[in-house]
Amino acid sequence: MSGSRVALFIPCYINSFFPGVGMATLTLLERFGYAVEYPEGQTCCGQPFANSGAHEEARPLAEHFVRTFSGYDYVVAPSASCVATVRRHYDPYVGDDPAYAHIKANTYEVLEFLHDVVRPESFGVSFPHSVTLHQSCHGLRELELGVSSEVMLPHYNKVLNLLEKVEGIELREMERADECCGFGGTFSIHEPEISTRMGIDKLDNAEATEAEYLAGFDSSCLMHLQGIARRLNREIKCVHVAEILAGTVEG
Amino acid sequence: MSREALEPWHDRALWFVRQKRDRAARTVAEWEELRQLASQIKAHTMSRLDHYLERFERNAVRNGIQVHWAADAQEHNRIVEGILARHNVRKVVKSKSMLTEECGLNPYLQARGIEVIDTDLGERIVQLRDEPPSHIVLPAIHLKKEEVAALFEARLGTEPGNADPTYLTYVARKHLREHFLSADAAITGVNFAVADEGLFVVCTNEGNADLGTAMTDLHIASMGIEKVIPSLEHLGIFTRLLARSATGQPVTTYTSHFKRPKPGGELHVVIVDNGRSAILGNESNAQALHCIRCGACMNTCPTYRRSGGHSYGYIVPGPIGSSLGASRDLKRSGADIYNCTLCGSCSNVCPTRIDLHRQLYAWRKVYVERGHLPPKKRWLYRAGAWMLRSPVRARILFGTAKWATRLLPRRLLYHPANVWGRTRELPEFAPKTFARLYKERTREP
Amino acid sequence: MSRDRILQAIRRRIAVVEAVPLPEPPAPHRNVHESDIRAFIHAVESVGGSCIDTVQFPTPNARRSSLKASLFPDKDVTFLDAHFGVIENGACWIVHDTGADRTRYTLPEHLAILLPRTALVPTMHEAYARVAELGIEGFGLFLSGPSKTADIEQALVIGAQGAVSTTVVLVD
Numbered sequence: 001m002s003g004s005r006v007a008l009f010i011p012c013y014i015n016s017f018f019p020g021v022g023m024a025t026l027t028l029l030e031r032f033g034y035a036v037e038y039p040e041g042q043t044c045c046g047q048p049f050a051n052s053g054a055h056e057e058a059r060p061l062a063e064h065f066v067r068t069f070s071g072y073d074y075v076v077a078p079s080a081s082c083v084a085t086v087r088r089h090y091d092p093y094v095g096d097d098p099a100y101a102h103i104k105a106n107t108y109e110v111l112e113f114l115h116d117v118v119r120p121e122s123f124g125v126s127f128p129h130s131v132t133l134h135q136s137c138h139g140l141r142e143l144e145l146g147v148s149s150e151v152m153l154p155h156y157n158k159v160l161n162l163l164e165k166v167e168g169i170e171l172r173e174m175e176r177a178d179e180c181c182g183f184g185g186t187f188s189i190h191e192p193e194i195s196t197r198m199g200i201d202k203l204d205n206a207e208a209t210e211a212e213y214l215a216g217f218d219s220s221c222l223m224h225l226q227g228i229a230r231r232l233n234r235e236i237k238c239v240h241v242a243e244i245l246a247g248t249v250e251g
Numbered sequence: 252m253s254r255e256a257l258e259p260w261h262d263r264a265l266w267f268v269r270q271k272r273d274r275a276a277r278t279v280a281e282w283e284e285l286r287q288l289a290s291q292i293k294a295h296t297m298s299r300l301d302h303y304l305e306r307f308e309r310n311a312v313r314n315g316i317q318v319h320w321a322a323d324a325q326e327h328n329r330i331v332e333g334i335l336a337r338h339n340v341r342k343v344v345k346s347k348s349m350l351t352e353e354c355g356l357n358p359y360l361q362a363r364g365i366e367v368i369d370t371d372l373g374e375r376i377v378q379l380r381d382e383p384p385s386h387i388v389l390p391a392i393h394l395k396k397e398e399v400a401a402l403f404e405a406r407l408g409t410e411p412g413n414a415d416p417t418y419l420t421y422v423a424r425k426h427l428r429e430h431f432l433s434a435d436a437a438i439t440g441v442n443f444a445v446a447d448e449g450l451f452v453v454c455t456n457e458g459n460a461d462l463g464t465a466m467t468d469l470h471i472a473s474m475g476i477e478k479v480i481p482s483l484e485h486l487g488i489f490t491r492l493l494a495r496s497a498t499g500q501p502v503t504t505y506t507s508h509f510k511r512p513k514p515g516g517e518l519h520v521v522i523v524d525n526g527r528s529a530i531l532g533n534e535s536n537a538q539a540l541h542c543i544r545c546g547a548c549m550n551t552c553p554t555y556r557r558s559g560g561h562s563y564g565y566i567v568p569g570p571i572g573s574s575l576g577a578s579r580d581l582k583r584s585g586a587d588i589y590n591c592t593l594c595g596s597c598s599n600v601c602p603t604r605i606d607l608h609r610q611l612y613a614w615r616k617v618y619v620e621r622g623h624l625p626p627k628k629r630w631l632y633r634a635g636a637w638m639l640r641s642p643v644r645a646r647i648l649f650g651t652a653k654w655a656t657r658l659l660p661r662r663l664l665y666h667p668a669n670v671w672g673r674t675r676e677l678p679e680f681a682p683k684t685f686a687r688l689y690k691e692r693t694r695e696p
Numbered sequence: 697m698s699r700d701r702i703l704q705a706i707r708r709r710i711a712v713v714e715a716v717p718l719p720e721p722p723a724p725h726r727n728v729h730e731s732d733i734r735a736f737i738h739a740v741e742s743v744g745g746s747c748i749d750t751v752q753f754p755t756p757n758a759r760r761s762s763l764k765a766s767l768f769p770d771k772d773v774t775f776l777d778a779h780f781g782v783i784e785n786g787a788c789w790i791v792h793d794t795g796a797d798r799t800r801y802t803l804p805e806h807l808a809i810l811l812p813r814t815a816l817v818p819t820m821h822e823a824y825a826r827v828a829e830l831g832i833e834g835f836g837l838f839l840s841g842p843s844k845t846a847d848i849e850q851a852l853v854i855g856a857q858g859a860v861s862t863t864v865v866l867v868d
Binding site for chain 3: 392
Binding site for chain 1: 253254255256259262266269273276277279282283551553554557558589590591592593594595596599600612614615616617618619620624629632633635636639640641642645649652653670671673674675676677678679680681683684685686687688689
């Protein structure tokens with residue numbers, strides 16, 4: 001509820017490359033009455049190391065995360081993959097730490113937080129543009145932000161639900177919306193050709209909708225897609241959903 | 252060495268199969284329940300595997316089936332060859348069995364003067380090309396019809412330039428029938444071995460297993476220890492899941508149940524371990540034994556579709572192959588367990604709910620612990636983590652990188668050593684970090 | 697002996713595994729209804745087979761020779777009998793007599809499967825319950841449509857190695 005103390009977790013790459021996404025997150029939380037703090041001592045959550053099997057390296061990062069983010073009602077981050085790491089992969093490192101239990105249960109990806117906890121009627125923003133949404137894997141499948149296309153259960157999608165509350169927005173679904181974009185963290189470096197091929201295919205599918213914007217809820221995916229788009233001189237504009245909801249998309 | 256991306260048509264062909272699977276699965280309202288049941292049946296069976304194997308053997312022997320046990324691939328091959336030799340077999344027709352591929356049965360028999368004809372069309376194609384299958388259900392998915400036409404023109408005398416799949420299939424039909432007619436024995440795999448009945452089931456779309464076993468009087472079936480299921484009723488669940496998951500059909504064309512030898516014939520089953528028992532009880536990958544070889548994980552895997560089965564180090568490719576291969580030879584499967592973005596789609600399509608992507612994540616931990624990471628990578632991870640562990644060092648790291656991108660000439664910045672930069676522009680450093688913006692913001696009155 | 701080594705290895709490994717109970721058999725949701733002949737015909741056709749319902753014919757024709765003459769005047773058709781059919785996938789559980797030549801299920805180009813119209817079950821769950829009741833002598837076959845393959849560039853080819861056509865003939 002508003003008034004709760006929220007700690008903002010801004011992953012390292014968002015801090016450096018996409019600070020606007022962090023600001024949009026902050027804007028949204030404050031708009032809905034949360035007391036937001038940004039613990040300065042925060043560092044990488046350890047995801048690239050954990051996913052690569054380098055658990056010796058991930059462990060101190062997990063411990064640091066728990067120390068940094070203890071004592072808040074919620075931890076909110078604009079990064080589904082980082083949140084998935086904190087909730088699903090930290091047990092081997094900090095499972096015994098009593099402080100972790102609360103963090104595990106109360107760390108949210110920002111859109112998840114808006115949908116599940118804040119539940120706003122509207123965002124008070126308009127975005128009269130056509131948008132196609134890339135369904136990032138960790139958010140979709142690990143955090144269950146939606147039901148992926150291969151699962152035979154009643155369909156829901158929290159991110160689309162939120163976007164539908166934006167005035168004037170036109171949502172267009174791309175082919176293979178929930179196929180992986182090819183970033184996969186260190187995968188992008190281990191298998192650069194496969195990674196790039198996947199990214200090009202995702203861009204092709206997005207462009208086929210002729211939407212003005214390619215939206216996503218994981219900036220790592222967008223960083224990879226944007227990198228390919230720029231190299232190939234493709235004009236598609238990538239944007240994080242939080243920026244749309246906060247009304248801070250430029251241009 | 253990273254792998255090359257195949258032509259886009261390979262990805263499209265396999266995505267098409269994934270879509271067929273989706274359509275078929277959607278017609279079964281209780282699809283997700285069936286997957287859960289299948290998972291539980293397999294888990295139960297594995298927890299009492301010795302009991303069910305003994306039960307299967309007892310009932311099979313009572314039915315007149317001769318049951319053999321092979322601890323490893325070599326023993327399997329020796330047993331099969333021994334049976335064939337006793338019957339003076341010169342030519343064997345074989346239907347699809349990944350187990351026999353795993354054991355290297357074909358070259359073993361061929362070296363001992365026994366001709367082996369793989370009778371599944373896709374397998375026959377790759378056999379004629381002297382290469383392994385690239386998919387466990389669609390062995391020749393990596394080939395265009397023109398390549399098959401060229402192969403058949405050279406080896407089966409088809410019309411030059413005629414690449415019509417129906418024509419080519421009909422020529423293969425005639426060619427294979429000649430082999431069926433002149434074969435002395437048939438080897439098949441086993442999809443399911445029913446403990447209560449002492450019978451086993453072979454599923455095909457072409458009917459090649461039935462043709463071979465009907466036309467010869469000696470049938471040898473090779474099965475992994477994990478193929479046993481408790482009772483006939485469980486076939487109801489697995490047969491509803493298998494073909495839909497594999498190709499999007501409601502069931503395979505032929506679901507054949509072998510219970511007794513033909514009058515005057517012999518029926519043998521070779522039960523094979525070859526490393527499977529070692530997987531039992533490993534929390535991190537025991538579920539790999541639940542695999543019913545449908546191939547759905549391959550069809551949905553975005554990296555498999557673009558890299559192809561031949562790029563994998565183990566005879567079974569894709570997500571399940573990476574895990575099984577890792578259990579055999581972790582070092583060799585290293586590249587495969589990292590050929591994955593952990594997207595999780597595989598685990599969602601697996602009919603027996605194997606936690607595939609979690610297995611690959613777990614294998615990576617073992618891979619690093621066993622010291623298989625090249626020293627350079629190991630050092631990079633250590634250094635990277637050390638820098639990122641401290642807010643001050645992380646600021647220095649990112650700060651330095653920011654100025655490097657500003658100051659270095661493009662030629663240096665995008666040196667081939669910059670793997671990211673080979674195909675992508677580097678992300679742009681924002682003028683101010685979030686941390687800086689936040690500080691400035693909170694300073695404002 | 698390998699048998700003992702294997703079983704011992706298995707026992708050693710599963711000693712640490714917790715017992716997992718066998719699940720209860722499922723209670724299938726019925727989007728498939730018993731005796732839904734239309735759904736069965738649709739399923740047969742969707743797997744590449746044909747279906748003829750002799751109830752549509754003015755005179756009941758249960759004799760093969762007359763059936764052959766009236767339904768397949770020009771084709772060399774081999775007749776098989778089915779105990780029952782499965783609505784969800786158009787499969788027929790073929791009557792097999794011990795010692796019968798099994799090549800009849802795959803060698804002939806054209807198959808006609810005589811199936812009593814009332815012998816339909818909704819799904820493979822009910823199918824295997826029927827199989828258990830009937831018992832399997834030495835061999836049993838579910839046949840669903842003609843032989844097929846898509847091994848060459850995913851192009852569907854009917855009549856890969858077995859029957860090129862299968863016709864299910866629903867009889868009284």
